[in-house]
Amino acid sequence: xxxxxxxxxxxxxxxxxxxxxxxxxxxxxxxxxxxxxxxxxxxxxxxxxxxxxxxxxxxxxxxxxxxxxxxxxxxxxxxxxxxxxxxxxxxxxxxxxxxxxxxxxxxxxxxxxxxxxxxxxxxxxxxxxxxxxxxxxxxxxxxxxxxxxxxxxxxxxxxxxxxxxxxxxxxxxxxxxxxxxxxxxxxxxxxxxxxxxxxxxxxxxxxxxxxxxxxxxxxxxxxxxxxxxxxxxxxxxxxxxxxxxxxxxxxxxxxxxxxxxxxxxxxxxxxxxxxxxxxxxxxxxxxxxxxxxxxxxxxxxxxxxxxxxxxxxxxxxxxxxxxxxxxxxxxxxxxxxxxxxxxxxxxxxxxxxxxxxxxxxxxxxxxxxxxxxxxxxxxxxxxxxxxxxxxxxxxxxxxxxxxxxxxxxxxxxxx
Numbered sequence: 017x018x019x020x021x022x023x024x025x026x027x028x029x030x031x032x033x034x035x036x037x038x039x040x041x042x043x044x045x046x047x048x049x050x051x052x053x054x055x056x057x058x059x060x061x062x063x064x065x066x067x068x069x070x071x072x073x074x075x076x077x078x079x080x081x082x083x084x085x086x087x088x089x090x091x092x093x094x095x096x097x098x099x100x101x102x103x104x105x106x107x108x109x110x111x112x113x114x115x116x117x118x119x120x121x122x123x124x125x126x127x128x129x130x131x132x133x134x135x136x137x138x139x140x141x142x143x144x145x146x147x148x149x150x151x152x153x154x155x156x157x158x159x160x161x162x163x164x165x166x167x168x169x170x171x172x173x174x175x176x177x178x179x180x181x182x183x184x185x186x187x188x189x190x191x192x193x194x195x196x197x198x199x200x201x202x203x204x205x206x207x208x209x210x211x212x213x214x215x216x217x218x219x220x221x222x223x224x225x226x227x228x229x230x231x232x233x234x235x236x237x238x239x240x241x242x243x244x245x246x247x248x249x250x251x252x253x254x255x256x257x258x259x260x261x262x263x264x265x266x267x268x269x270x271x272x273x274x275x276x277x278x279x280x281x282x283x284x285x286x287x288x289x290x291x292x293x294x295x296x297x298x299x300x301x302x303x304x305x306x307x308x309x310x311x312x313x314x315x316x317x318x319x320x321x322x323x324x325x326x327x328x329x330x331x332x333x334x335x336x337x338x339x340x341x342x343x344x345x346x347x348x349x350x351x352x353x354x355x356x357x358x359x360x361x362x363x364x365x366x367x368x369x370x371x372x373x374x375x376x377x378x379x380x381x382x383x384x385x386x387x388x389x390x391x392x393x394x395x396x397x398x399x400x401x402x403x404x405x406x407x408x409x410x411x412x413x414x415x416x417x418x419x420x421x422x423x424x425x426x427x428x429x430x431x
Contacts, residue, residue, distance in 0.1 A: 023411050026411055027411060030407060038059060039055060039059055040056060041053070041054050041055075062393075070391065070393055070394070077390055081386070123277055124277075126273075127269075127270040135272075135273050136341075137385055138273055138276075139269070139272050139341055140381065141382060142273070142276030142277060142279075142280055143276060143334050143337055143338055144361065144377040144380075145373070145377040145378065146276070146283060147165070147331055147334045147358050147377070148358055148361040148365065148377040149283050149373050149374065150165075150168075150283075150326070150327045150329070151165050151327060151330075151358050151361075151362050151373070152373045153299075153323050153327045153330070154324060154327045155359065155362050156362055156366075156368040156372075157303065157368055159303030159304075160217055160323065161214060161218040161221075162221045162327070163218045163219075163221050163222040163356070164222050164223065164225025164226065164352075165225065165327075165355045165359070166228075166229075166350040166351065167224050167226075167227070167228035168202065168327070168331035169334060169338075169350055170228050170350040171194075171198050171328070171332055171335065172195075172197070172333060172335025173336065173338055173339045173349075173350075174232060174345065175193060175194040175198075175332065175335075175336070176247075176336045176340070177239075177245035178238060178239065180247055180248075181240070187336070187340040190336055191333065191336050194332045194336045195329050195332055197332065198328040198329045198331060198332025198335075199329050201328055202324040202325040202326075202327060202328025202329070203321055203324065203325050205324060205328075206320055206323070206324030207321060209221065209320075210317050210321065222352065222355075225350070225355050229348075229351065230347075232347040233347045239347070242348075243346070244344055244345055244346030244347075245339075245346075246344050247339055247340070247342075247344065247345075248343075272337070275337065276337060279333065280374070284370060284371070290326075291370065295322060298314045299319060300368075301314055302316055302319060303368070357380065360380060360402075361377040361379075361380050362376060364376035364380060364406070364416060365379075365416050366416025366418045367416060369416065369418050372416050372417065375417050375418050376417065380402075387401075
């Protein structure tokens with residue numbers, strides 16, 4: 017049986033298992049004082065009548081989304097099929113340079129044409145991109161399943177919040193202390209977790225993330241508990257006034273956009289150099305076979321701790337930017353589902369890939385925003401749509417939209 021037939025049968029099998037769960041709901045019966053299963057007629061009506069009408073109404077928007085999705089898919093296929101030697105050819109390199117320069121120019125002038133609403137979407141997309149790139153160092157590069165990444169995110173955010181609350185420290189001054197705090201916490205979490213693998217490591221990191229959240233809620237004398245910490249405008253990302261270097265004044269939203277965009281470029285450069293360094297090669301060796309890596313002389317303890325530390329630094333910086341942009345932080349921002357969302361971004365984009373987590377973060381953050389603005393009727397079904405997309409990815413493209421090209425080529429060479 018061909019692979020296509022196997023995938024088709026797998027899709028039918030999953031649909032057969034999931035269909036009863038979609039159209040059956042659980043309600044509390046006041047008469048019997050028990051939970052009963054009921055048929056969800058409203059969902060069937062929505063699927064048969066309302067959904068086709070909604071698609072006809074927004075046909076143009078759906079067409080644009082389909083074109084974007086097809087472009088992303090074809091781009092991913094090109095990344096996967098092109099050989100390492102071909103990508104190093106002069107023509108391909110020149111084309112990539114031209115595309116990079118055009119994209120850099122486009123992203124630079126973009127804030128001049130966007131309203132504050134869309135600039136806010138771009139800023140939050142960039143924050144999630146930073147988080148996904150940081151988590152990719154542990155999950156994608158080192159093969160360590162971390163399910164409490166929101167805890168490191170919270171450490172950076174509350175470092176800035178507490179420093180402002182106690183001493184009035186502004187945004188730019190708080191970045192370095194937040195990075196140091198994130199690195200220390202990353203080492204403290206990484207050291208007791210170095211001998212754990214797979215599900216056991218995931219459980220430990222999950223517990224870490226929830227422990228941080230409940231500590232932030234209960235240590236009200238330090239963190240103000242559930243009330244959260246409010247940052248005044250003086251401590252937020254400042255507005256840039258007229259100057260010879262900047263002839264036009266820039267709003268706080270535009271400055272935040274340029275800051276996040278610059279950090280993304282810096283992160284891409286750092287990740288690329290890490291992958292090509294001895295540390296990156298050691299991470300890849302640990303991910304493929306930790307026992308063999310240890311036998312070859314790699315200090316796996318040290319490399320795992322470094323991965324945790326650098327990943328925590330990325331999250332801490334993202335947390336500082338979040339607080340500086342929002343002006344407010346509370347413990348419920350860093351729930352477990354936030355960690356799951358960031359892990360899903362890494363998986364969807366492609367674990368171990370440099371641009372993969374960026375693409376995954378853009379898709380998983382922007383699609384719900386599009387549903388909220390253009391298709392509010394689908395908003396209640398967003399988790400179901402998200403589950404369908406992730407199942408489809410696991411069946412048809414388990415390596416992600418932009419999987420690691422180097423890993424694929426190395427495996428093909430050794431086979």
